[in-house]
Amino acid sequence: MKKLAMIAAAMLSVSALSAAELNDISTGDIKAYKIELPAPVLQRNDAGKSGHVTGEITKLHLLARTSKNLLFTHAKTEAEFKEFVDMWTPILGKFGIKVTGTEYNNEFGKLTYESADGRVVRDxxxxxxxxxxxxxxxxxALQREVLxxxxxxxxxPVASFTINHEIFRPTFNVYYxxxxxxxxxxxxxxxxxxxGDDIEFDLLAGFVNIVKKDRSFSMVYIGKLLGQKGKLGTDEAAIAVKLADxxxxxxxxxxxxxxSKTYKLEKPIEFTDIKFNYYVNIYFFQ
Incomplete structure (x- = not known):
């Protein structure tokens, strides 16, 4: 169980979909890739303009992770990886993305692809x-708010699955x-x-597309990877030097x-006889 939990946390890989879990893939696609699904017939998803695939995932190995121009997963057997490939090939094909190769070795499987416009899948x-x-x-509701x-x-959006497995807090993911x-x-x-630090939303609004101010210290956004760093200073001159450095x-x-934004602390912070009275919050792109 410990090994399973570690793998799950690292990979967020999942297996086994029901009929409702591959919405908006045609019956022809399913037959072509020999995906065996019980009735009822798949229904079209009209929630978004993209017509992305939706559903629920309940077991480990079909939930893909993304990098560069590939999808990857942990699969215990080649049969599990084949199931992964059989699921994702028609999903990608629906958006004009062609699978160019697959590879399985030591319980790690990857699927490479190419798209006509050069775009890539991210999760x-x-x-x-x-x-x-x-x-x-x-x-x-949160899923719609993110999509x-x-x-x-x-x-x-290519796909969005709710994840229902005992190892995970109930959640969902998005592929786009x-x-x-x-x-x-x-x-x-x-x-x-x-x-962990409170976010200066007003400072970031012009640099990223803020999707949701999730908490005072949590923000979901569209943009490049943000970084944040806090620095302490004894006085205004010291904090200005810290910022410049x-x-x-x-x-x-x-x-x-x-x-950046500089604050005078309401209550000084003391370390080894040094009293810090100022704090600067610094934001940057990685």
Whole structure:
């Protein structure tokens, strides 16, 4: 069980779909790839302009992770990986994406692909967001709230599955299309900023598309990968030096400074007889 939990946490891979779990794939697609599904006949999803595939995943190995121009998963056997390939081939094909190869070795399987317009598939999992995990209605509403901005941004949703497995908090994930970059940190992706510090939403609004102010310290957004750093200073001059030094560090490491905000602390923070009275919150693109 411990090994299973570690694999699940690392891969978020899942297996076994029911008929309702492959909505909006034609019966012809299913027959062509020999996906065996019970009745009823699959229904079309009209929730989004993209007509993305929806459903529920309940077992490990069919839930893909994404990187570069490939999907990958943990599968215990070649038969499980074949099931993964048989599921994802028609999903990708629905959006004009052609599978160019598959490889399975040591319980790791990957599927490579190419698209006509060069876009790639990326994924987002909502597990770290703030919602009532015991309410399917709450999860469905949040799912729509996350998907609609992707449609509006032209980042075509490909699929979105609710994840129902004992190892995980009930959640959902989203697969969508975006333009690739050599450094994936620079890709325009659906992401979450959540590192424990309160977020200066007003500072970031002009640099990323804020999808949801999830908590004071959590934000879901569309954009490049954000970074945040906090610094303490004894006085205004000291905190200004800390900020200048960190800006220099960002330039030296090919990162892009966005904005900062300096505060005078209501109550000083003391470390080894040094009293810090100021704090600066620094934001940048990785």
């Amino acid at each position: 987002f999992t909502a597990e770290k967001m703030n919602y009532d995990a015991l309410s399917s209605t709450s999860i469905a 609609e901005p992707l449609d509006k941004a032209g980042m075509t 299309l975006t333009k690739p970059e050599e450094n994936m940190d620079h890709e325009i992706q659906l992401r979450q900023l959540k590192n 960190y800006k220099k560090f960002l330039v030296e490491n090919n990162k892009e400074f966005i904005a």
